[in-house]
Amino acid sequence: MPRPSANADTSRRILDTAERLLQTRGYNAFSYADIAQSLRVTKASLHYHFRTKAELGQHLIERYQQSFAEALADIDRTSSDSRQRLRRYIDLYLGVLRDGRMCLCGMLAAEYATLPKSMKTELKKFFDENERWLIEVLEKGRAARELRFSGPARETAMLLISSLEGAMLLARSYDDVARFDATAHGLLAALTVDS
Amino acid sequence: MPRPSANADTSRRILDTAERLLQTRGYNAFSYADIAQSLRVTKASLHYHFRTKAELGQHLIERYQQSFAEALADIDRTSSDSRQRLRRYIDLYLGVLRDGRMCLCGMLAAEYATLPKSMKTELKKFFDENERWLIEVLEKGRAARELRFSGPARETAMLLISSLEGAMLLARSYDDVARFDATAHGLLAALTVDS
DNA sequence: GTCTATAGGTGGATAGAC
């Protein structure tokens, strides 16, 4: 995915480090120097693998999106009902937060106005895919009388994404995962038939 | 509020410009040079009014918080019921979004890890005050049977703040205020007795 | 693939004239 002739493992380690920096500090608040220091290589070496920071950023979103898509596919395969699917969807966010990180795409959404065009395009794909997956879960859940909500499923899907991203943002500012839990609990309770 | 001997009007114009830049680009993505260019003064002149960027940032939060507090007090004075108070609270966010901006404190929450300590402290005060106000509206609304929600009011208050901040984040990425409207509508519907 | 060295630009901040 980076330069075709590059060592895959090195490229992966660069992405891992850049991902952590992006999710904790933001795209505009980390540099090639930060990655280089963490991996004990020079900045010039990083540019061999990812020519520009914009290119690196684009790869980060693509990889994050793919990883998320795989997690969603796993939830689809191994969950029995819609309520469990939603619970596990929320747990994806929780896992990121427990690692001291913000959702990569939520972070980039805040910095949206300053991002290169290629990153803006990739970013929207992530949210579109999340929305698409949630709409299906919500509609099937309502049909099976496992979930309860009024109006179009898309409206509730957008509410879910917004709430979870916002809850991560706030929980990180208070360094308090319990804040996220409380919000997620209220959200799930409002959607569950026997609330 | 800046340097005591500084011209108040000039300081206010600096704050206005910095506020707009912060709300559109983020704290780490604007500079004294940006403000200087917009106001047609030099960077050195800005440093006379606000010695450091951290100091400027702190003043920005304090002013934003005061402005928000006044708006909430106005809602308290001139609203008849809890549902209307919530609607007008949401409209505060909507007004910011319509101006092409993110909530100043939501933006800073994303950049939290990189902020100077003085700004971190002020930031939490903003969210605490919002939470305090919402809890009172929610509890009175439930007692008057105007609002319906389960569990502690604080949980729903945190859900409201998180959802609205998250919805702004997403709506800005899509440059689509309607996305915010849809989320807000779903949120209000879930809390209203006759949904 | 990784290094040294460096270019060319911008960041926040200060000294001192006016």
Place this chain on the structure above:
DNA sequence: GTCTATCCACCTATAGAC
């Protein structure tokens, strides 16, 4: 209060040796 001039650290990115 605002200016010119400047400092030094940092930024992204490249050239060319090894």
